[in-house]
Amino acid sequence: MLNARLPEAASPPTATGTKWREERVLDYRYWTPRLVSFRITRDPGFRFVPGRYARLGLVGADGEVIWRPFSMVSGAQDDFLEFLAVLVEGGQFSPLLAALKAGDPVLIEKAEFGFLTLDQLAPGDNLWMFASGSGxxxxxxxxxxxxxxxxxxxxxxxxxxxxxDDLAYRADIEEIRDTVAGIEGNADLRYVPVVTRESGGTLSARIPQLIEDGRLESAADIKLDVATSRAMVCGNPDLTQEMRKLLAVRGFATSRRGVPGQMAFEKYW
Ligand SMILES: Cc1cc2nc3c(=O)[nH]c(=O)nc-3n(C[C@H](O)[C@H](O)[C@H](O)COP(=O)(O)OP(=O)(O)OC[C@H]3O[C@@H](n4cnc5c(N)ncnc54)[C@H](O)[C@@H]3O)c2cc1C
Ligand SMILES: NC(=O)c1ccc[n+]([C@@H]2O[C@H](COP(=O)([O-])OP(=O)(O)OC[C@H]3O[C@@H](n4cnc5c(N)ncnc54)[C@H](OP(=O)(O)O)[C@@H]3O)[C@@H](O)[C@H]2O)c1
Known part of the structure; x- marks a missing residue:
């Protein structure tokens, strides 16, 4: 089904085509049977700020296009777009994504969206990035x-x-640390994996608990205080909600009316 060209009847609501274009799958990589990274072609006109997301469309069995948001994993300068996706049982988009092969069409809206960007944050010493799953x-x-x-x-x-096994991109994180850091600046990167349902030498409780009991700050050897730190949180909506409350108690605020704050969020459902 997805090998076929986009049928006429499958035109998405923006039928003029002015809001979306068709790209092609270049490559994909399964980290686990439920976690996949995939690359698609990128039109040079599609620009994005790192941290933002695109809206991707796949054609369902009935010819209807299913649209879902996905954050870009690739860099703003890469000539392809890469995404990391959890395949959700019972979802509409996930089975279509799981069936994709190299060369298959993927629709992408021409606009990019979201507020999980560095310009939402006031200057600080430390940038904490909290992710759950595909976040x-x-x-x-x-x-x-x-x-x-x-x-x-x-x-x-x-x-x-x-x-x-869900700890995707570990080697890439090392590579980024070695290449970008060496060339670009003075910051160091501390990677703290947390595995909640299996033991394996990592921290193993949920992030808010690890913050409350001080274990996360110890592992990173950095304080999470509003005077020095900025925080970004992405993924599970229960996590983003809990983190919003926890950080607010410590004095963190989101940006307001163009004035940068100390924390920023993206929730995935
Ligand atoms: C702003 C934004 C950005 C997003 N970026 C990504 C991304 O980069 N990668 C990604 O995998 N998903 C991302 N999502 C979620 C994604 O758009 C789809 O919801 C997901 O691919 C499942 O689609 P579906 O139609 O199969 O199921 P849906 O009907 O959309 O979701 C069904 C259920 O699956 C669960 N679920 C949905 N997404 C996830 C997820 N990512 N991880 C764990 N459980 C989930 C939730 O319980 C949800 O209620 C994003 C969502 C939003 C709102
Ligand atoms: N990952 C898998 O192997 C797997 C297996 C079966 C099904 N699925 C499907 O995949 C989706 C889940 O994907 P996922 O595992 O990437 O996402 P997830 O359920 O959001 O879990 C990712 C991480 O976030 C943590 N988390 C969840 N809620 C939290 C909260 N309120 N506060 C702090 N941390 C929280 C989880 O801890 P906890 O472990 O404590 O929840 C886990 O460490 C579901 O649709 C599920 O049906 C995945």
Missing amino acids: LGPFLSILREPAPWRTFRHLVLVHSVRYL
């Missing part, structure tokens, strides 16, 4: 750019997953 993606895009390495002294990437 890791936008932080990789951010880390591929010079800006965070030049702006902050310490970068802390906290990735919470259920199982060890």
Whole structure:
């Protein structure tokens, strides 16, 4: 089905085609049977700020286009777009995504969206990036750019997953640390994996608990205080909600009316 060209009847609501274009799958990589990274072609006119997301469309069995948001994992300068996706049982988009092969069409809206960007944050010493599951993606895009390495002294990437195998992009994180950091700035990157349903030498409780009991700050060897730190949180909506409350108690606020704050969020459902 997805090998076929987009049928006429499948035109999305923006039928003029002015809001979207068709790209092609270049490559995909399964980290686990439920976690996949995929690359698509990129029109040079599609620009984005790292941390933001695109809206992707796939054609369902009835010819209807299903649209879902996905954060860019690739860098703003890459000539392809890369995404990291959890395949959800019972979802509409996930089975279509799982069936994709190289060369298949993917629709993408021409606009990019979201507020999980560095310009939402006031200057600070430390940038904490808290991700759950596929929420890791936008932080990789951010880390591929010079800006965070030049702006902050310490970068802390906290990735919470259920199982060890869900810790995607570990080698890429090392590579980014070695290449971008060496070239671009003075910051160091501290990667803190958290695995909640399996033991394997990592921290193993949920992020808010690890903050409350001080274990996360100890592991990163950085204080999470509003005087020095900025925080970005991405993924599970319960996590973003809990973190919003926890950080607010410590004096963090989101940006308001164009005035940068100390924390920024993206929730995935
Ligand atoms: C702003 C934004 C950015 C997003 N970026 C990404 C991304 O980069 N990668 C990604 O995998 N998903 C992302 N999502 C979620 C994605 O758009 C889809 O919801 C997801 O691919 C599942 O689609 P579906 O139609 O199969 O199921 P849906 O009907 O959309 O979702 C069904 C259920 O699956 C669960 N679920 C949905 N997404 C996830 C997820 N990412 N991780 C764990 N459980 C989930 C929730 O319980 C949800 O209620 C994003 C969502 C938003 C709002
Ligand atoms: N990952 C898998 O192998 C797997 C297996 C079966 C099904 N799925 C499907 O995949 C989706 C889940 O994907 P996922 O595992 O990437 O996402 P997830 O359920 O959001 O879990 C990712 C990480 O976030 C943590 N988390 C969840 N709620 C939190 C909260 N309120 N505060 C702090 N941390 C929180 C989880 O801890 P906890 O472990 O404590 O929840 C886990 O460490 C579901 O649709 C599920 O049906 C995934």
